[in-house]
Amino acid sequence: MSSALVFLGWNHRATPLDLRERLAFSPERAREALEGLFREKVFSEGVIISTCNRAEIYGLTELEDGLTPLSQFLARFHGVDETLLLSTALSGRGDVTVRHLFEVASGLDSMVLGEAQILGQVREAHRRASEARTARTVTNRLFQAAIECGKRVRTETELGSKPTSVPGIALTLTGRIFESLAGCRVLLLGAGETVELTASLLVDAGVGDILFCNRSPEKATALAAKANGRTLPWEDRVSAFATVDIVLSATSSSEPVVRAEPVKKLLMHRSRRGPLLVLDLAVPRDIEPEVGDLPDVYRYDLDSLGALAKKNTADRQAEVPKAAVIVDESVRKFEEWLAGLSHVDVVKGLRGKLEELRLAELERYAGKMGKLGPDERELVQRITESLVAKILHGPTVGLKEGDPSERLERAAAVRALFRLDRLDGDKK
Amino acid sequence: MALFPSSLATATALGYVALVCYAVSTGFYVAYLRRPRPAFGWTATGLAAAGAVMNLESLYARSAALHSVPYRDLVGSMALLGFFLAVISLLLEIRHRDRSLGPYLMPVVFLFLMVALLVPSSRTPPAPELKGAIFAFHVTLNMLAYAALAVACALSALYLVAGRALKGGKSLTTDGAASRLPSLRYLERANRTSLGVGVLASTCGFLLGVTWALRVWRPDHPSWALDPKIISVALILAFYWTVLVRAHRGAAPSTTARLSVLGFGLVIVSYTAINLFVSRLHAFYR
Numbered sequence: 219m220s221s222a223l224v225f226l227g228w229n230h231r232a233t234p235l236d237l238r239e240r241l242a243f244s245p246e247r248a249r250e251a252l253e254g255l256f257r258e259k260v261f262s263e264g265v266i267i268s269t270c271n272r273a274e275i276y277g278l279t280e281l282e283d284g285l286t287p288l289s290q291f292l293a294r295f296h297g298v299d300e301t302l303l304l305s306t307a308l309s310g311r312g313d314v315t316v317r318h319l320f321e322v323a324s325g326l327d328s329m330v331l332g333e334a335q336i337l338g339q340v341r342e343a344h345r346r347a348s349e350a351r352t353a354r355t356v357t358n359r360l361f362q363a364a365i366e367c368g369k370r371v372r373t374e375t376e377l378g379s380k381p382t383s384v385p386g387i388a389l390t391l392t393g394r395i396f397e398s399l400a401g402c403r404v405l406l407l408g409a410g411e412t413v414e415l416t417a418s419l420l421v422d423a424g425v426g427d428i429l430f431c432n433r434s435p436e437k438a439t440a441l442a443a444k445a446n447g448r449t450l451p452w453e454d455r456v457s458a459f460a461t462v463d464i465v466l467s468a469t470s471s472s473e474p475v476v477r478a479e480p481v482k483k484l485l486m487h488r489s490r491r492g493p494l495l496v497l498d499l500a501v502p503r504d505i506e507p508e509v510g511d512l513p514d515v516y517r518y519d520l521d522s523l524g525a526l527a528k529k530n531t532a533d534r535q536a537e538v539p540k541a542a543v544i545v546d547e548s549v550r551k552f553e554e555w556l557a558g559l560s561h562v563d564v565v566k567g568l569r570g571k572l573e574e575l576r577l578a579e580l581e582r583y584a585g586k587m588g589k590l591g592p593d594e595r596e597l598v599q600r601i602t603e604s605l606v607a608k609i610l611h612g613p614t615v616g617l618k619e620g621d622p623s624e625r626l627e628r629a630a631a632v633r634a635l636f637r638l639d640r641l642d643g644d645k646k
Numbered sequence: 647m648a649l650f651p652s653s654l655a656t657a658t659a660l661g662y663v664a665l666v667c668y669a670v671s672t673g674f675y676v677a678y679l680r681r682p683r684p685a686f687g688w689t690a691t692g693l694a695a696a697g698a699v700m701n702l703e704s705l706y707a708r709s710a711a712l713h714s715v716p717y718r719d720l721v722g723s724m725a726l727l728g729f730f731l732a733v734i735s736l737l738l739e740i741r742h743r744d745r746s747l748g749p750y751l752m753p754v755v756f757l758f759l760m761v762a763l764l765v766p767s768s769r770t771p772p773a774p775e776l777k778g779a780i781f782a783f784h785v786t787l788n789m790l791a792y793a794a795l796a797v798a799c800a801l802s803a804l805y806l807v808a809g810r811a812l813k814g815g816k817s818l819t820t821d822g823a824a825s826r827l828p829s830l831r832y833l834e835r836a837n838r839t840s841l842g843v844g845v846l847a848s849t850c851g852f853l854l855g856v857t858w859a860l861r862v863w864r865p866d867h868p869s870w871a872l873d874p875k876i877i878s879v880a881l882i883l884a885f886y887w888t889v890l891v892r893a894h895r896g897a898a899p900s901t902t903a904r905l906s907v908l909g910f911g912l913v914i915v916s917y918t919a920i921n922l923f924v925s926r927l928h929a930f931y932r
Contacts, residue, residue, distance in 0.1 A: 380820050390820045394812060397744060397829040463831075488896045491838075493809070493830045513898045516812050526818060 222622070223356065223556075224284045225315040226292065226307055227267075227274025230329045233306040241296055241303075243268040245346055251275070251295055252352040260287045262623040263357040265347040267322070269339050271329050274308075276319060278356050280622045285309050316552055319360065320545045323368035325378055332377035332534045332541075337368040355627040359555060367548035374544060377537040380530035384523045387530070388497055395495050395516055396463065400424040403490070405462040406447075407455060407476075408469035409437035412499055416466055417445040429462065431455045433469070456480045460488045466497045467504035478508035485512055558638070559629045561617050567638040568613060572606045654711045654767070660704035661725060661763050667697030668732070668756040675748030679826060687745050691736070694752060698732040701759065705729060715782050717789065721767045726786075728758035730793030734843065738797070738836050746828035747836065750800065780858045787851030792913065794844030795886070798837050799910035802903035805833040809900055834899040837906060841893065845886045852883055874924040878916040885909055 228241050243251060248266040255261040255277065261284075264277035281287060289307065293300035310318055318327070323340045325332040344361035347353035353361065372378050381387045396402055404425055406413045409432040420428055428447035431454070432438035438449045450458055459465060459481055469475055485494075496517040498505045503519055510517030557563070580587075580602065587595055617628055632638070674690035677683075705725055709716040716722040735751040738744075804827055811824030819825070827833075855876075863870045870876065886909050893902040 387820055390825075391812065393829065394808070394825060394827075395830045397832045485898070488898075491893075491896050492834050492899060510813070513900045514809070516809075522818065526820060530820060 222278050222280060222284070222312075223276070223315045223360065224279055224288065224309070224311050225274055225276045225318060226285060226288050226309045227272060227318075228307055229272035229274070229327065231327075232308065237298075237302070237306065238271075238273060240298055241273045241292075242270075243273060248343075248346065249350050249352070251292070252277075252347070252350065254295065255288070255291055256352070258287065258291060260284060260291060261352075262621055263354040264352050265343055265357050265361060267340060267343040269336070272322070272327075274322070276315060276357060276360070278354075278623065278626075285311070313549060313553055316360065316363075317545065317549050319364045320367045320548050323364040324371040324541055324545060325368070326371075326538065326541055326545070330382055331531070332382075332537070334372065334378050337365065337372070340368065341365055354623045355630050356556065356559075356623075359630075360552065363548055363552045363555075367545060370544050370548070371541045375537045375540045377534055377541050380533055382527050382531045382534060384499075384520065384527055387523050387526050388518065391516070391518060392464070392495060395493050398424075399464075400426070402463040403427040403429070403461065404464045404466065405429045405431060405450070405455070405458050406441075407431050407465065407467035407504060408500070409434070409441055410468055410470065412468035413466070414441060414444075416468075417441060417447065421445050429458060431458065457484060459494065460484050461490050462494070463490060463492065464495045464497070465505075466499065468499040469504050471500070471504060472502060474504055474506045476505040476509065478506040478512070481509050481515075482512055485515070558633060559626055561625070561629065564617060564629045564632055564638065565610070565614050568632060568636055569606075569610060571636055571638065572609060576602045576606050654708065657704045657708035657711060657716075658763065660700050660707060661759060664697045664700035664704060665756065665759050665763060667693045667700060668728075668752055668759060671697060672749065672752040672756060675745065675752055678745055679749045690745065690748055690752075691739060694732055694736055694748065694755075697755070698729060698736065701725065701729040701732065714777070715785060717785055719767060721762050721765050723789065724758050724762035724765070726789050727793055727796075728755050728762060730790050731755045731758060731797065734794055734797050734840065737843075738839060741839060742832060742836055744828065744832055744836075746832065747801070750804065751797065754796075754800070778858070780854055780861070784851050784854040784858055787847045787854065791844045791848035791851055792917070794840050794847060795906075795910050795913055798840035798844055798906045801833050801837040801840060802906035804828065805830060805837060805903040806900065806907075808833065809903075830899070834902075837899075837903065838890075838893050841886065841890050841902075841906060845883070845890050848879075848883055848886065852879060875916065875920050878912075878920050882909065882912050882916055885912065 228238055230238070233241070243266050248268060251266060252261065252264045255264055260281065261277035261279055264275065267274045267276070275288070275292070277284075277288070279288070289300060289304055289309075292298075293303050296303075308318070319340075321327045323337055325334065325336055328336050340361065344353060344358075344365070347361075348358065381390050392399070399420065400423070402425055404420055404427070406417060406428060409430070413430075417428060417430075428442070428445055429450045430438040430442045430445075430447050431450040431452060432441075433452050435449060435451070441447070442449045456476055459476075467475065488494075493514045493516060496505055496509060496515060498517065498519040501520060505517065505519075507517070507519070509515055558567075580598070587598060590598070613628075613632055617625060617632065619625070620628070671690050671693035674686050674693060678686040678690055705716040705722065708722060708725075717726045731751060732755045735747060735755065738747055808824055808827040808830055811822070811827075812818070812830070828836075859870050859876075885905075889902060889905045889909060892905075893899075
């Protein structure tokens with residue numbers, strides 16, 4: 219059965235952004251695509267994951283070569299040349315599909331190794347497909363197992379525990395200095411893109427007091443109006459160090475705009491209590507490194523943050539073998555479940571179970587049957603055998619009827635209702 | 647009002663119940679630090695509060711059984727100090743709405759009470775002077791002050807460790823033991839709160855001590871004010887007041903932290919060396 223599971227996708231590794239943009243699916247388009255694939259009998263089940271880094275379609279097909287009609291359909295659907303589409307596509311059948319999805323959910327296939335967002339995106343893709351009833355027995359189980367695998371990787375390894383981006387690291391260090399940004403007063407030096415972005419992040423984090431300070435006051439005024447902040451004359455930038463909790467500097471100045479000596483004098487009469495965080499995100503640096511040597515001043519620049527990002531990335535890389543073991547285990551478990559859904563296996567399991575019950579009951583009444591003659595005992599044997607055969611007839615026929623997805627659904631139901639999994643487990 | 651019969655056996659039994667509460671509370675605080683689930687946090691706080699109540703009941707039962715203050719010997723003093731540490735830990739938690747100190751303070755509380763329960767109790771009757779409400783308040787407030795200043799010392803040490811880890815350089819990391827410490831600002835604020843409680847309690851305790859001394863010693867011991875213990879306490883108090891005022895006026899938090907550690911070192915010297923070997927008039931139990 220596993221050979222019927224296929225996937226076709228485009229991700230950040232091989233596909234350029236402009237093509238990924240053309241191949242992306244909005245939730246409505248994903249539903250349309252899956253309905254089309256159902257209509258054309260390419261898929262009997264399917265789920266689409268579409269994020270900024272990947273567009274991947276997973277499904278169950280009864281076709282010998284399900285990938286060709288799938289790629290033809292998608293070329294038509296997106297209006298993209300099929301050769302171009304296939305030139306950067308990733309695809310797989312059977313356990314390759316299962317392994318790929320599990321790696322995606324674990325963050326092993328992400329642009330930033332171990333990033334956590336993808337697990338939520340896989341969960342969301344599955345939720346949408348379940349609501350649209352395009353995810354059924356096998357794909358439901360596949361995605362549930364993938365989400366479980368992703369969770370295990372996150373809790374049992376350190377793959378996603380350390381930030382690897384400069385903003386992520388800056389945020390982590392900030393959290394270790396201030397338990398919350400809500401009560402902080404922040405000074406922003408400069409008026410470029412970094413300052414603008416930081417201001418909007420600070421507003422989102424609940425910072426109510428932001429001071430903007432720039433050589434040209436017009437730009438600072440415009441930013442302050444957007445972020446509901448205040449402006450400060452450029453000349454007051456150093457004296458402001460005494461009244462703020464955080465300073466972020468990102469000017470385009472070719473030489474430091476804040477020297478250590480005046481800051482040192484100023485901090486002796488600091489009116490703001492507590493530590494001072496200084497983030498220098500400018501190249502070349504805006505704030506003299508000696509500022510970081512002053513007591514209770516924590517200064518980080520792009521060099522120190524970048525070095526930490528590199529170190530954390532290496533640490534994440536070292537966790538990959540542990541994550542791979544979890545993925546292996548999860549793939550094996552899923553494959554075992556999938557193998558158990560074959561018609562022959564289910565009927566065989568059910569027959570074994572009923573035969574076991576029949577013999578157990580005969581054994582239970584063996585004492586009472588001792589009073590019967592040989593012919594009568596033979597008759598009882600035949601009656602019970604016939605009863606088992608009659609009970610089995612319905613499920614045996616039912617498991618062969620309907621479309622592939624329905625057959626699998628029934629097989630899964632029979633396994634669950636008659637507890638055939640437990641039987642297999644006991645035997646093992 | 648006592649909930650349990652007053653006897654030394656009851657006091658010990660209640661002490662062990664408190665000890666178990668503190669131990670399990672420590673476990674939940676650590677679990678909360680690793681995974682901040684609200685249920686872990688509330689359980690930790692609840693057990694710490696239950697431990698404090700049992701600790702207090704134990705002290706009350708002991709006091710009633712001895713017909714004296716419960717801290718007339720080391721056993722009672724340690725149990726009372728443990729109780730105050732638990733109370734201050736809970737107060738800081740409520741005041742600053744942060745549970746990150748629990749994993750560090752609760753084990754100390756546990757340790758104090760455990761030592762108190764393991765050390766043999768003194769059978770010597772208290773000196774006749776060691777009675778009366780003023781004396782009881784004098785000792786109680788000073789115990790509270792010791793607990794608060796001990797907490798301030800611990801917070802200061804944590805501040806210095808966390809600050810050093812964050813200073814940068816090649817050893818800077820986003821994980822490791824230092825990353826599990828409370829934030830610097832919280833440590834700084836909690837330190838000021840603890841110092842405030844400690845200094846106020848110590849000042850009140852000192853003034854009550856002076857009042858009590860005036861009653862007990864006059865007119866036979868006019869030189870009680872020159873006792874080394876009294877002088878050392880007065881100097882330490884002046885030192886702490888200076889630290890506290892400077893901290894509120896915006897002194898560098900790391901300097902306050904260093905002074906706070908130094909101050910508690912002086913308290914220990916005053917409480918042990920000066921009290922035991924130098925003081926003559928203050929050591930009534932000799």
